Amino acid sequence: xxxxxxxxxxxxxxxxxxxxxxxxxxxxxxxxxxxxxxxxxxxxxxxxxxxxxxxxxxxxxxxxxxxxxxxxxxxxxxxxxxxxxxxxxxxxxxxxxxxxxxxxxxxxxxxxxxxxxxxxxxxxxxxxxxxxxxxxxxxxxxxxxxxxxxxxxxxxxxxxxxxxxxxxxxxxxxxxxxxxxxxxxxxxxxxxxxxxxxxxxxxxxxxxxxxxxxxxxxxxxxxxxxxxxxxxxxxxxxxxxxxxxxxxxxxxxxxxxxxxxxxxxxxxxxxxxxxxxxxxxxxxxxxxxxxxxxxxxxxxxxxxxxxxxxxxxxxxxxxxxxxxxxxxxxxxxxxxxxxxxxxxxxxxxxxxxxxxxxxxxxxxx
Amino acid sequence: xxxxxxxxxxxxxxxxxxxxxxxxxxxxxxxxxxxxxxxxxxxxxxxxxxxxxxxxxxxxxxxxxxxxxxxxxxxxxxxxxxxxxxxxxxxxxxxxxxxxxxxxxxxxxxxxxxxxxxxxxxxxxxxxxxxxx
Numbered sequence: 001x002x003x004x005x006x007x008x009x010x011x012x013x014x015x016x017x018x019x020x021x022x023x024x025x026x027x028x029x030x031x032x033x034x035x036x037x038x039x040x041x042x043x044x045x046x047x048x049x050x051x052x053x054x055x056x057x058x059x060x061x062x063x064x065x066x067x068x069x070x071x072x073x074x075x076x077x078x079x080x081x082x083x084x085x086x087x088x089x090x091x092x093x094x095x096x097x098x099x100x101x102x103x104x105x106x107x108x109x110x111x112x113x114x115x116x117x118x119x120x121x122x123x124x125x126x127x128x129x130x131x132x133x134x135x136x137x138x139x140x141x142x143x144x145x146x147x148x149x150x151x152x153x154x155x156x157x158x159x160x161x162x163x164x165x166x167x168x169x170x171x172x173x174x175x176x177x178x179x180x181x182x183x184x185x186x187x188x189x190x191x192x193x194x195x196x197x198x199x200x201x202x203x204x205x206x207x208x209x210x211x212x213x214x215x216x217x218x219x220x221x222x223x224x225x226x227x228x229x230x231x232x233x234x235x236x237x238x239x240x241x242x243x244x245x246x247x248x249x250x251x252x253x254x255x256x257x258x259x260x261x262x263x264x265x266x267x268x269x270x271x272x273x274x275x276x277x278x279x280x281x282x283x284x285x286x287x288x289x290x291x292x293x294x295x296x297x298x299x300x301x302x303x304x305x306x307x308x309x310x311x312x313x314x315x316x317x318x319x320x321x322x323x324x325x326x327x328x329x330x331x332x333x334x335x336x337x338x339x340x341x342x343x344x345x346x347x348x349x350x351x352x353x354x355x356x357x358x359x360x361x362x363x364x365x
Numbered sequence: 366x367x368x369x370x371x372x373x374x375x376x377x378x379x380x381x382x383x384x385x386x387x388x389x390x391x392x393x394x395x396x397x398x399x400x401x402x403x404x405x406x407x408x409x410x411x412x413x414x415x416x417x418x419x420x421x422x423x424x425x426x427x428x429x430x431x432x433x434x435x436x437x438x439x440x441x442x443x444x445x446x447x448x449x450x451x452x453x454x455x456x457x458x459x460x461x462x463x464x465x466x467x468x469x470x471x472x473x474x475x476x477x478x479x480x481x482x483x484x485x486x487x488x489x490x491x492x493x494x495x496x497x498x
Contacts, residue, residue: 037427038402229401229428295405295425317404317427324405346407346423346430 009054010146010207018225025228026119028055033227040230041319044193045362048152048218049226053199054207057121057142059114059128066112069133073269074104074114075253075262081106086173086188089261090253091116091124096273098247098256100124103190105175113186115147115199117243131269146207150214150223151197151234153362158218159198163187167198181206181213192231194238195362236325237318237360239288245298245313246286246327255282255329284310285335288357289326291315294345296326296352301344309334312343318359325359326352367394367491369460373476374485375418375436380460381479383470388437391464392424392455395489400426403455408444408465415439415468417475422465424455437475439468 006029015022020031031052033040043049061070071078076089083106091099100120105113116124125140132138150159156168164179167187175188183206191197202210215223232242241247247256254262254277264275289296289312296315301308315326326343334341337356342349372380378396382389397403405425415421421435445464448454454463480488 032428033401036402233427294407295430297430317402317425319402319427 007055009052010204011052011054011148011211014208014211015052015225020225020227023228026055026117028118030055031225031227033229034225037227037229037233038319040224040226041233043222043224044152044195044226044230044234045320046152047221048150048154048158048223049193049230050211050214050218050223051149051151051226051231052211053147053149054145054204055118056147057116057118057124057140058145058147058201059116059125060137060139060141061112061114061132062110062137062139063135064110065133066110066136067106069136070104070112070114072133072267073128073131074102075258075268075274076104077263077266078104078112079266081112083108084174084176086175086190090247090258091127092253092268092270092274093127093249094270094273095249096252096270096277097249098243098251098253098258099127099249101241101243101247101258103188105186105188107175107177107186120243144204146202146204146210147199148202148207148210148214149191149197149199150218151191151193151226152195152223154218154221154223155195155197158214158221158223159187159200161217162213170198172196181210183209185210192238192240193234194240194358194360195234232314233316233319236314236316236327237320237358239327239358241286242314252277252282254278255284255286257286282332284329285332286313286327287330287335287339287354288359289315289328289341289343289352290355290359291324291326291343291350291352294343294348294350295324296328296343296345296350302328302330302352303342303344303349304334306349308344309341315343321359323359327357330354368482368486368489370482372460372482373436373479374482374488375434375479376488377418377434377436378489379434379436381436381476383476386470386473387442388439388468388470389464390421390436390466390468391459392433393485394459397456397459397463400424400431400455402427403452406448406452406455406465408449409441411441411443413441415441415466417478424452433465435468436479437468438471440471441466442469443467
């Protein structure tokens with residue numbers, strides 16, 4: 001089944017051959033699941049899973065002014081980012097709201113990359129072009145770059161078997177150029193699962209070679225291909241924000257619980273607005289909920305005493321925590337752990353309790 | 366057996382097993398496969414009245430909620446408490462431990478509006494008479 005107008009990553013044929021259920025996502029036809037969301041989720045938590053994230057966007061910035069230019073575009077401390085390191089941050093606008101959440105990688109003194117959400121590639125590229133200092137070369141490499149992510153406690157061992165280095169030497173949020181399965185690759189120790197893991201950037205033409213090699217190298221560890229369904233349950237248990245759900249251009253970083261990504265003692269787009277929002281204190285906040293008696297979903301009202309007080313941004317069954325979990329915007333006063341609220345599911349108010357997040361945190365080994 | 370021959374089926378992928386005037390209702394193997402991992406089941410209580418082709422409850426998979434449409438009309442005699450406690454039974458045993466309701470059938474004539482196993486196989490694109498996989 002091929003929908004007109006949907007784009008395919010270089011690994012599309014692999015997904016189909018592996019029996020994936022393919023769905024439209026952000027203009028792409030992507031695997032939502034292979035063996036099943038719960039089994040895939042558990043594979044990542046217990047051993048290793050392999051993600052095709054080639055739909056995501058990759059931007060390259062070069063020039064002597066690249067570092068300071070990115071420091072003005074992104075909320076976090078990019079000026080202080082060392083070579084060989086990556087950092088999470090937000091693309092913000094003059095209103096102090098969120099254009100996208102991104103990871104910035106410093107490859108060398110004057111060469112940096114940014115990974116952006118698939119649905120935002122064009123918007124982000126336009127935003128960057130509008131605000132980028134002159135003299136910085138900007139290239140959108142999204143169309144020619146594949147992104148393959150082995151994630152899970154066995155990911156380092158598996159990737160090291162086919163890499164030209166021991167990837168365990170890379171610290172969390174480290175990034176380096178190396179070879180994987182004999183092809184030139186950029187490897188970062190980053191991810192969106194709450195587990196140890198890596199993201200491997202290669203040219204499109206090399207994607208199947210690296211994908212096949214990782215599945216082969218991880219066979220004895222039970223590595224499994226993982227679809228977008230488990231990607232969502234994994235990130236939600238770990239309380240990672242999803243653009244379009246928890247954050248968008250109507251939300252500010254403070255209410256989204258992303259104040260920690262904003263270095264307020266530097267200049268960046270919307271800084272003053274965000275500093276003021278922090279000073280005022282947010283009216284609403286993202287809270288983690290455990291829901292008993294139904295599954296909360298994006299858009300469900302949060303209620304208190306029968307009145308609507310908030311809205312669910314993401315909700316699912318969490319296969320590791322084995323509970324129905326959700327993130328929701330609720331009044332700041334109702335965001336305290338232990339607060340009893342409800343979620344309106346099919347016209348019925350189902351009990352929900354505010355809990356500490358992340359819902360799941362891996363034990364350090 | 367993915368489509369047992371002794372049951373009647375709705376186009377919405379529910380099945381009915383008749384014993385006297387007691388009907389047992391569940392969702393089909395095909396339905397559970399389409400849904401993926403079932404994590405929550407909402408069913409009416411004993412004594413509730415359900416109507417043919419109206420929603421009787423909801424199954425939630427990890428990804429989404431789906432209505433269950435009643436294949437027949439009647440009064441609920443029993444709901445499967447085990448399937449509420451262990452929703453994964455819908456995936457692992459849709460025709461056995463994953464059943465949902467036992468209902469006192471109101472009108473036997475309604476069964477004529479349901480599909481035979483062969484017709485249901487054709488409906489889901491399996492070859493009639495192949496006995497499933």
